[in-house]
Amino acid sequence: MxxxxxxxxxxxxxxxxxxxxxxxxxxxxxxxxxxxxxxxxxxxxxxxxxxxxxxxxxxxxxxxxxxxxxxxxxxxxxxxxxxxxxxxxxxxxxxxxxxxxxxxxxxxxxxxxxxxxxxxxxxxxxxxxxxxxxxxxxxxxxxxxxxxxRPGSLDSGGAQVTTHSFAAGMPFVLGKRVKPLAGTSVVWTLTGGVPLEVGAVMGDDGRASGDVATDPTTRLVLTSEAFTVLGAGRRGPEAVDVEIEGDEELGRAVLGGMALTR
The missing domain is CATH 1.20.120.450 (dinb family like domain)
Known part of the structure; x- marks a missing residue:
């Protein structure tokens, strides 16, 4: 291809x-x-x-x-x-x-x-x-x-490209915007049109990798639609349904920094 x-x-x-x-x-x-x-x-x-x-x-x-x-x-x-x-x-x-x-x-x-x-x-x-x-x-x-x-097209090719593109930006969100301690990890569990596991782990060098931790510090469970709404900067975290598992303060900080575009 x-x-x-x-x-x-x-x-x-x-x-x-x-x-x-x-x-x-x-x-x-x-x-x-x-x-x-x-x-x-x-x-x-x-x-x-x-x-x-x-x-x-x-x-x-x-x-x-x-x-x-x-x-x-x-x-x-x-x-x-x-x-x-x-x-x-x-x-x-x-x-x-x-x-x-x-x-x-x-x-x-x-x-x-x-x-x-x-x-x-x-x-x-x-x-x-x-x-x-x-x-x-x-x-x-x-x-x-x-x-x-008129909801629709949530599992389309455009949804796939956008969701995966925003997923690639999550290590930047964790490493450059939230800046937690080394070893801190976040997993986004996406449901709905584009089911996906997205991860970010903070390294000793101040950068975050895209690894998906098996026992993350925080897990955010949300639909892929909500994920792209946040990634596109269309709505704030308070306006979408997200379940935070683990470190809630870290989860809220991550959600607040997820906008990659406007």
Whole structure:
């Protein structure tokens, strides 16, 4: 299997799920707030349409950038430019851009190669671009689904890629954010759509490995949906169901530091 295939197939599956969902939403659904701070369902879809249109070459990417321009300003500009577009227009734009992008990815590139275009001209490889797009699209699909109370796609390719990606970041959470004593270990036991055992063990060198301890200092039991909600920074620990076994203070500190993206 080509190393980029899991990301591309996850992205394709999520785009299909989103494009199937959008026509079923009511006018009220489109204005509902999401867990993405400050964005409605309309804004989330506008964001997806913006980035996919830029990558498909349908839109000039001339927003000013540089060290003084935060990435959030770039993404917000794409949303603001689509404020007056109807839901149907956004869905049509997204479908067209996704179609062009999907066709262009029929032959997969070198993972370490440089794409001709990235959002905001970020210095990414193909591997980074395609993994980021599969994660971003699925996370935003879930933003929409929670906002309109239409759960779904929790065991999809996008769910798999996102959950495993966030799982790889848990040693960073333990080692760099919580910084407990050497030998401290945490296991996340994920249930639901993507069942998984995720581990982190603090080493003597101040770094945490991804080992899964058999008798961890703390075990956190939660669904993979709750895990990704925390990993994406969408809600705080108090807003998800988590069972803490063992050192409760450590568990709460870990849960508070799990956001890897916003």
């Amino acid at each position: 080509h190393p980029l295939e899991p990301f591309v197939e996850a992205w394709r599956g999520t785009t299909r799920d989103v494009l199937d969902l959008l026509p079923t939403l009511s006018d009220d659904d489109w204005v509902r707030p999401t867990d993405c701070p400050g964005w409605s369902v309309h804004d989330v879809v506008a964001h997806l349409a913006h980035l996919e249109s830029v990558l498909a070459g349908l839109e000039a990417d001339d927003w000013p950038r540089g060290d003084a321009v935060p990435p959030s300003s770039y993404t917000q500009a794409g949303v603001d430019a689509r404020r007056d577009r109807t839901p149907a227009e956004l869905a049509d734009e997204l479908e067209r851009a996704v179609g062009i992008r999907s066709d262009a990815l029929t032959e997969l590139p070198d993972p370490d190669g440089t794409p001709g275009k990235t959002p905001g001209d970020a210095p990414w490889s193909w591997q980074t671009l395609l993994s980021n797009r599969s994660i971003d699209f699925w996370v935003h699909e879930q933003d929409v689904r929670r906002a309109v109370d």
